[in-house]
Amino acid sequence: MNRDIVFIDEDKCNGCGQCIPNCAEGAIKLINGKAKLVDDRFCDGLGACLGHCPQDAITIIKRNAPEFNEEAVKKHLEHQKPEKKAQKEIPCGCPGSMAMDLRSEKKEQTEVRHRQSPELRQWPVQLMLVSPEASYFKDADLLVAADCVPFAYPNFHQDFLKGKSLIIGCPKLDDADFYVEKLTELIKKNTIKSITLVNMEVPCCFGLQRIVEEAVKNSGKVLPIRQTVITIRGEKQ
Numbered sequence: 358m359n360r361d362i363v364f365i366d367e368d369k370c371n372g373c374g375q376c377i378p379n380c381a382e383g384a385i386k387l388i389n390g391k392a393k394l395v396d397d398r399f400c401d402g403l404g405a406c407l408g409h410c411p412q413d414a415i416t417i418i419k420r421n422a423p424e425f426n427e428e429a430v431k432k433h434l435e436h437q438k439p440e441k442k443a444q445k446e447i448p449c450g451c452p453g454s455m456a457m458d459l460r461s462e463k464k465e466q467t468e469v470r471h472r473q474s475p476e477l478r479q480w481p482v483q484l485m486l487v488s489p490e491a492s493y494f495k496d497a498d499l500l501v502a503a504d505c506v507p508f509a510y511p512n513f514h515q516d517f518l519k520g521k522s523l524i525i526g527c528p529k530l531d532d533a534d535f536y537v538e539k540l541t542e543l544i545k546k547n548t549i550k551s552i553t554l555v556n557m558e559v560p561c562c563f564g565l566q567r568i569v570e571e572a573v574k575n576s577g578k579v580l581p582i583r584q585t586v587i588t589i590r591g592e593k594q
Contacts, residue, residue, distance in 0.1 A: 361402030362422045367391045369414035371567065374560030376406040376415060382430045390563030398426040399433055476514040477523065484526040484536055489543035496548050497522040501540075503556040503565050509591045510555075517555055517585070528564030540572035544580070554584040558594055 363384070372390040384399035385392050385406060392414070394400055402425065404417045479493040487494075500521040507513040507525075524543075526536055543549075554569050556562040566584065573580050586594040 358424055359419055359421055360424070361417050361419055362397060363394055363400050363402065363404065363406065364416050364418040364420075365392050365394060366414045366416070367393075369412045370410075371412055371414075372560050372563040373411060375409045375411065377560075379409045380406045383434050384430075387560050387563075390560075390566055396429070396433070397422040398424070398429045401425045473512075473514060476518040476520070479522060482523045482525050484524045484539055485531065487524055487539075487543070489539065489546050493522045494543060494547040494549070496550060498551045498553070499524065499549050500553045500555070501526075501565065501569055502554075503527060503562050505557050505562070506555050506587050509557060509589060510587045510593075511591060513555075517553060521553060526565065526568075528568060529561035533564060533568055536568045537571050537575065540568065541575040544572060544576040544578060549578075549580060552580055552582045554582055556584070556586060558586050558588045 365385070370391045372387060372392065374387055374392070376392055377385050377387065382399045382401060384394055384396065386395045387393075388395075400422075402417060404415075407415050407417070479491065481487055498521045500517055500523045502513075502517065502523065502525050504525050504527045506517075510516070524540075528536070552569060552573070554566060556565045569582060573582065588594055
């Protein structure tokens with residue numbers, strides 16, 4: 358049937374996630390850093406999410422789609438109940454800021470009796486502070502990590518940092534435009550061999566992906582970018 362339904366322009370969407378808590382039917386989900394309509398049956402076409410998109414990426418269009426199914430929505434929301442409840446506690450509307458206590462979810466772990474060797478090769482590591490001309494960026498494999506990753510993922514040094522030069526940053530709390538300029542300069546001035554990008558699964562953290570991709574593009578170079586997403590429970594996605 359031809360009816361009103363949400364359309365999300367992925368080129369405009371920056372993955373902020375502000376539309377998600379405002380969709381009462383849970384029809385929108387972040388997938389690979391972009392907001393997407395997960396099932397046409399969940400969208401009532403009323404557009405409660407429209408006013409919450411800072412990028413104007415969401416509109417209502419008329420197209421052929423299955424009829425809005427209230428029963429399907431109820432089953433969907435029942436499955437998503439813990440997540441939806443947590444989202445309502447977020448005053449800023451950002452799913453990445455939800456308060457969660459993970460202690461009860463931790464499995465019993467065997468005591469670690471040996472100390473892991475640190476793999477950090479340089480200092481400083483914050484993108485705001487590093488010098489694009491530092492010697493440790495010459496012919497380097499670059500690791501770009503979100504600030505929270507080393508705290509969430511216990512084996513950060515061994516699995517990601519070993520053999521790489523590190524820069525860290527937070528795309529939500531810091532100046533993203535400055536990050537792009539600084540990283541562009543760093544890539545231009547050095548023979549970077551590869552870039553490994555590690556960010557958290559929360560929506561705002563995918564801003565780091567945009568920063569890296571834009572910096573590589575602005576540098577005029579072609580570089581392989583390998584991305585890994587870490588869940589808030591400390592697992593590779």
